[in-house]
Amino acid sequence: MVFCVAMGMCGGCAVNDVGLVRVGRYENEMGHVVELDAVGIHLITNRSDGGLTIGRSHRVYFFAKNVEAAGAGIGEAVDRSVMKAVAKDKAIKRMGELGEPMAWMSRSEGVMFRTGSGGVGLTVGARTHAEMRIAEKFEGVVVVYGEMDRPGGYRFYVKEIKP
Amino acid sequence: MKKWKGMMVVVLMMGGCQATHVVYVHDAVLGIDVSPVPSQGTMKFVLGYDRETFALVPRHTEGETNKGEAMSVTGVSRVKVTGMHDVTFGHVIATGKPAVGVAKDGSGLKDVAERLFEKGGK
Numbered sequence: 560m561v562f563c564v565a566m567g568m569c570g571g572c573a574v575n576d577v578g579l580v581r582v583g584r585y586e587n588e589m590g591h592v593v594e595l596d597a598v599g600i601h602l603i604t605n606r607s608d609g610g611l612t613i614g615r616s617h618r619v620y621f622f623a624k625n626v627e628a629a630g631a632g633i634g635e636a637v638d639r640s641v642m643k644a645v646a647k648d649k650a651i652k653r654m655g656e657l658g659e660p661m662a663w664m665s666r667s668e669g670v671m672f673r674t675g676s677g678g679v680g681l682t683v684g685a686r687t688h689a690e691m692r693i694a695e696k697f698e699g700v701v702v703v704y705g706e707m708d709r710p711g712g713y714r715f716y717v718k719e720i721k722p
Numbered sequence: 723m724k725k726w727k728g729m730m731v732v733v734l735m736m737g738g739c740q741a742t743h744v745v746y747v748h749d750a751v752l753g754i755d756v757s758p759v760p761s762q763g764t765m766k767f768v769l770g771y772d773r774e775t776f777a778l779v780p781r782h783t784e785g786e787t788n789k790g791e792a793m794s795v796t797g798v799s800r801v802k803v804t805g806m807h808d809v810t811f812g813h814v815i816a817t818g819k820p821a822v823g824v825a826k827d828g829s830g831l832k833d834v835a836e837r838l839f840e841k842g843g844k
Contacts, residue, residue, distance in 0.1 A: 633816060633824055637837045664811050677747070678760070684753015689801065689811035692743040695780050695793055698818025704838055706810045714838065720820045 570599025576654040583710055584651060585642035588660075590715045591622040591699050592642050592705075593654050605658050607692070614669015618715065619705055620660040621691075625698065626719040636702045640716035661717065662691035662703045744793060745778040748801045764792055775801050796821040798835040812839055 571579025576595055583594035595601070602618035603609050608618065645651060665688075671682040676692065691703055702716035731821050755768040782788045785805055797815035800809075816824040824831050 590827055611842075632832055633814070633820075633834055636814065637834055640838075656746075662811070662813075666809065677749075678733045678757055680755060680757030681756045682751055682753060684751065684755075685806045686752075686755070686809060687748070687803070689748040689808050689809055691746045691811075691813055691815075693815060693817055695742050695744070695782065696784075699816070699820055700818075701813065701815045701832075702838065702844075704812040706808075708808050708827060720818075 570597070571626070572599055572600045572602075573597045574602045575604055579591070583644040583712055585711065586624075586645055587639065587642050587715065589623065589625050589639070589717050590642075590721050591624055591652075591657055591716060592622045592713045593622070593657070594710060594713075595654075597621075603675075604655065605675075608665060608673075608675035608688075609675045610671060612667045612669060612671045614666070614667065614671075616667050616669075617707065618656065618665040619663060619716050620657075621658075621662040621703055621705070621713070622657040622709050623661050623715075623717045624657075626697075631701050636716045637699055637714070640702045640704070640714035642711075642713045643709060643713060655696070661693070661701070662689075662705055662715075662716070663704075664689040664705055666707055723836075735802055742780055742783065744780065744795055744817060746799060746815075747777075748775045748803065748809070748811060749773070750803065750806060751755045752806050773803070776795070781791075794821040796831070798831060800835075812837060824837040 573580035576582045579599060580595050580597035583678060585592040589699065589714045597616045601612045666687045668685045672684055673680050695702055697719060699719040700716065702714060704714035706712050732750045734740055750773040751768050752771050754803050755772065759767050779793055781792055795815065795817050797813060800810065802810040814831065
């Protein structure tokens, strides 16, 4: 723990995907995945996973962008859920412009203050968290798949099926 | 069916609390964790290791015919955790009317889950 805090003090500062943070971006026609890996002080400002980490912060967010994309339902979900890395020269939205994530995964070491949807809290040590939230009014199919140790292997499919 | 061990098949027609979302959560802490529990008016304190994995299904808060009833959800989930670092979080979830159709077509859901969880989407 002392090591993690020392790392935090020696590292940099980042707010969401801005600052000293490694950022990976993936997308398909239905959503974005933003992967963040920071050492130092990392502030997350969204309501779902808000908080401050001093130490190591590794996070993956799944954002829906087009829930009404053409599709037939669950049968095609796996094929169409593949995410592709976004080219570095492509104009992209910052994480703060993407709204609230539908799902997220995080792994943190050090000191963590959290203020997200799960409530406020303080952790000293290590914490892993994964969460998916689907609104009560949503009627459709959602596929979310991610492995923290396999960057780029993310899958995301969201299709609203209206009667 | 042993290979499906660790996979949670959810066909829920049950009530949750006052939540407005279907929520799937995995959380693990190693160290010290302090957080308030507003529903009980107490504090939760963890020293050491604590892990929880759960789902919440809300009741409908609007509508004349189904207000108060639990939301329809059909899905297959896999949360695989090795230590504190290696976390796999996977879900195939249908809600509302599509959940009813998916529940009736068990082979379709099984096929999707097999391809996603067992074959890496291939």
